[in-house]
Amino acid sequence: MVDGESQTVPVIECLEVTKVYRSRTGRKVPVVALDNVSLRVGSGTIIGLIGPNGAGKTTVLSLVAGLIFPTQGSIRVCGHPARSLEARRSLGYVPESPAFLSCYTARAVLKHHAALHGLSRQAILAETDRLLAQLRLEEYADRAVGGFSLGMRQRLALAVALLDNPRLLLLDEPSNGLDPLGVIELRRILTEIRQSGATVIISSHRLGELERLTSDYVFLNQGRIVKFGGETPPGQTGRLHIEFLPDGPHFGEELPAPYRLLERSETRVIVAVDGLRDVPNVVSSLVKAGVLITAVALERQDVEQTFVRLYQERAS
Structure with a gap:
């Protein structure tokens, strides 16, 4: 849940985080993507990031994933600084438009990323087979990724993010390119992940789908949190x-x-x-x-x- 009082170590803790992008086009006015944002997120929940374009949703995910630095403030993941190795080992991240080397097969992509996790050879093979089955990519496992549709690349990116059972999963528009069956399958997978005790943060414009998946919401506007949807339980809003x-x-x-x-x-x-x-x-x-x-x-x-x-x- 979104939590301001829990005494346990939160999965995500952002304290007075601001992110300012300095212009590279000669403009003198910087862009404030996030403005003094603070939140704590506990375990075993699915949270939706909601807001119009430019509200700061992708910036939040990128900061938590350790892909960019905050201009000010601090971010911790599972008790560790967001850009630390320990934090990165605790999370999986799926960007809005995942990209892979087109000559690699789905199996090769998973084995490569599993090796980066430091898994043993036996564990690499086991994780690869498990995730190909879980994401229903077995039929396409030995095909070059360059021929994959956007929906198939999304599923492969989710498989990569799920390597080694992360405690935190960050998803930016995960249903992009998925057909109705793919969306239903994504819903099933994310529900299983939540039931395992992991936390999922989803940024999406598909509000109806978010409502079916999430228990809490964070509404953003112009880089600020304007409402915690989790203040009211699902079905009681x-x-x-x-x-x-x-x-x-x-x-x-x-x-x-x-x-x-x-x-x-x-x-x-x-x-x-x-x-x-x-x-x-x-x-x-x-x-x-x-x-x-x-x-x-x-x-x-x-x-x-x-x-x-x-x-x-x-x-x-």
């Missing part, structure tokens, strides 16, 4: 609308938390409560207070609706 008669207890112009006024007239009052975590207690407390409730409605909000609402609010 939304709003509770309560309509009642104005004859009962008088709320006054300013409603007490967590109520927010939507409408007030001589015949009815409608308030909203964000989140659906504690619906029975909210309604019960109003009834006990003598409020004459006439209607209760649940307005569920999926990830796509949350995305639209967040970024429309910030654009206005």
